[in-house]
Amino acid sequence: MSERVTEVVLTPIAFPDPPLLNAAGIHQPWALRTIVELRCGPDLVGLGETYGDAPHLSLLERAAAAVVGLDPFDLADLYRRVAGAVAGVDAPDRHGLTGGPSPQKSLLRVFAPFGVACLDLQGHLVGRPVWALLGGRARDAVPFSAYLFYKWGSHPGAEPDEWGEALDPAGIVAQARRMVDRYGFTSIKLKGGVFEPEDEVAAIRALRAEFPDHPLRLDPNAAWSVETSLKVAAETEGLLEYLEDPTPTITGMAAVAREAPMPLATNMCVVSFADVPPAFEQRAVGVVLSDHHYWGGLRLAQRLAGICETYDVGLSMHSNSHLGISLAAMTHLGAATPNLTYAADTHTPWQLGVDVLETPLSFVDGAVPVPSGPGLGVSLDRDALARMHEDYLRCGIRERDDTGYLRQFQPDFEALKPRW
């Protein structure tokens, strides 16, 4: 058993994604991810999962070459290697849902999956779960929220997916009912920014009527002006545990936060450590949605959690379309994060049971029980991985482009921030 990384394998994959609407457009028929394998000799592998967009993949490839020979316990050396490999490069995040790009953010996005894979390797080398390497188990199961989307019944020209259409309050409530019944979620998030704010407030009211005890959240992805945000905030007083990214920029969020009756959450205006001091100083946000995929992996997400605890700011987790390695990493991180003060987001229900894992983690009462086996506690289904790589090669999609895809059907669509 080698204790150095002997080989790095990157596998870009594609998997079916339902037509989920958001402020930027609509999800394409295929979502992309890259599976990162760090091998130590023939028998040991550490896993990571990250974005699959082509610019990101090209940075991952540069980094991969620099990682061979790494001691998987030396994350400081990993950082030096990755930084050297991608120095100064800025891979745009064109879908625009996690703030603007920067070279430092690109570096941390590339560093993250290698760091997760190193922690998985460490866990296998020492026979301990990743949460133990992150400082211990603050909880036995990590709660997630139901993540509702307005959606079409099918991609144009394709068969309807099992979730069906949801374009009004009744459709959203039906979606929520099915998701809650199936997974046991005890809090509910609605992705908004799709319809007139009044319509989305009506959906929140309908959810409250159907689920009187579930904390609710609404996330229009910065589709509203400050004025509209304040109007919605007043209308939803007492209905939302938090309002997520109603409006763009730290300054805009601060203006809303000064008058809104509920905390504001963000994964758009606080997306790197450089955003933290101005946002906290302006009291722009009450909840940060962490995401180890772009904050730089599990340890830097822990740093963010520590900062939030120190500044008495709430903490939840953001999610993009993802598979089971990401869910496992989020679960270990959540297990080791005492101040995860809100249930985390996950897209898992939207992946329709598709995964790259032999045995995906499962939800019990809306939470994922914390694995107790070594490392992340998951292993690759290599047949599934090969199939999904074939799908990647065939699908033709190389960058996420919700806006361009919606424009195929609504040529005048523009992803305005704010729109209303």
Next chain:
Amino acid sequence: MSERVTEVVLTPIAFPDPPLLNAAGIHQPWALRTIVELRCGPDLVGLGETYGDAPHLSLLERAAAAVVGLDPFDLADLYRRVAGAVAGVDAPDRHGLTGGPSPQKSLLRVFAPFGVACLDLQGHLVGRPVWALLGGRARDAVPFSAYLFYKWGSHPGAEPDEWGEALDPAGIVAQARRMVDRYGFTSIKLKGGVFEPEDEVAAIRALRAEFPDHPLRLDPNAAWSVETSLKVAAETEGLLEYLEDPTPTITGMAAVAREAPMPLATNMCVVSFADVPPAFEQRAVGVVLSDHHYWGGLRLAQRLAGICETYDVGLSMHSNSHLGISLAAMTHLGAATPNLTYAADTHTPWQLGVDVLETPLSFVDGAVPVPSGPGLGVSLDRDALARMHEDYLRCGIRERDDTGYLRQFQPDFEALKPRW
């Protein structure tokens, strides 16, 4: 080999301490520490080192009983156990050199040495150094500074110690020369707050003349008013890399910081996470002196480091009289802390070669090379431990009291903050 803590042994010890002067008084002839041993079965032990004052020792004893059965990888469980054992108790820090007391600070002070011992255990269980468990090695050696003190030539009635008297600039320069020649330190700190500020500025000037290239620091332990601090700051412009705790309180420090030409450092007004937001918001400090003994161990000291990096605040390390387990813990922490932006403090030279270790870590060119063996990389000299425990039993000192000791010889001495 058990992987649960089967036994906890606390050994209070005393070791000779020279008559070092500071704003609170003078070091007593014996310094106290407690050595913490967490045993996993008959052959495996994890080490920690902490304060030896009686109120702290009594809290350690409560916690020790709660730690048996712990999984040493589950620091979250350790925290719960220690918090349960010492809930709400406030052990005063009567020497007054690290800020005021609070129940949370007492808890973190008790938690810290058990956490260090757990990391030492983890390292032995997995065959890796503690720095690897903290995220990797950002440097190969951890730089420390020469820590100069005004001092008497001997404790009254005792033989002179090898360092001799230092009560004026010439004495301080001679002490610095000896310490730099012996250890290779490349930066120098003078503990002030003992004489008139003008006299201490003269000592700084004398050090600059003798050591033109060594960064210098002055630390009067909050003995000065804001006005005096600003006067000294103006007089030492261009001479100091930082001025440490010139005046009490965050507000006082902020007033000095607004006009002082050099950064201000602190281990007195930012001593817990609750102090961070107001201090940073008021721009009161440019450098935080971390100390894992009261910030809650190595992982929480890492959290502090991450906050400092995020807020672009410098970082160094504070020290009280300590032995080699503490030095080893500081070295592993420093190794894993990329943004340790200044050489750390250490009292090691003042302990005159006395230690509880079989083979103490050594200094090369003013820095401690980072150990590569499992855990902290140190082991107890049990004969020395037994002797030092006997000294503890015999010495009669149960709490550090620099003020009371100096009053034995200068009955009118008062530890005023500020004095000048």
